[in-house]
Amino acid sequence: xxxxxxxxxECSCGHRGALIETIGANAFRTGARHAWVRGLTHAGVYxxxxxxxxxxxxxxxxxxxSLGPADVVGRSELQGIDEVMxxxxxxxxxxxxxxxxx
Ligand SMILES: [Zn+2]
Numbered sequence: 001x002x003x004x005x006x007x008x009x010e011c012s013c014g015h016r017g018a019l020i021e022t023i024g025a026n027a028f029r030t031g032a033r034h035a036w037v038r039g040l041t042h043a044g045v046y047x048x049x050x051x052x053x054x055x056x057x058x059x060x061x062x063x064x065x066s067l068g069p070a071d072v073v074g075r076s077e078l079q080g081i082d083e084v085m086x087x088x089x090x091x092x093x094x095x096x097x098x099x100x101x102x
């Protein structure tokens with residue numbers, strides 16, 4: 001079973017994006033974890049205790065502000081979605097999911 005975790009972020013300027021992690025069933029044995037950003041840059045400067053933010057260093061493409069855990073507005077998990085092999089063709093993030101979490 002694969003787990004995909006969406007961490008939704010809203011910048012103080014109103015721009016929204018997400019951090020996405022895909023964790024495989026054998027993650028503990030293989031260390032298989034993929035994480036990437038959607039709608040954000042890697043221009044942030046976060047270097048704190050949150051390993052996801054420290055790895056991705058998300059930044060806002062609109063105002064160039066560095067984003068951190070304090071900017072998280074929601075989280076959701078999907079399990080058993082067999083999309084691990086299609087990372088290069090991510091479907092667009094459905095906006096209604098964002099609104100429902102707020
Ligand atoms: Zn911004």
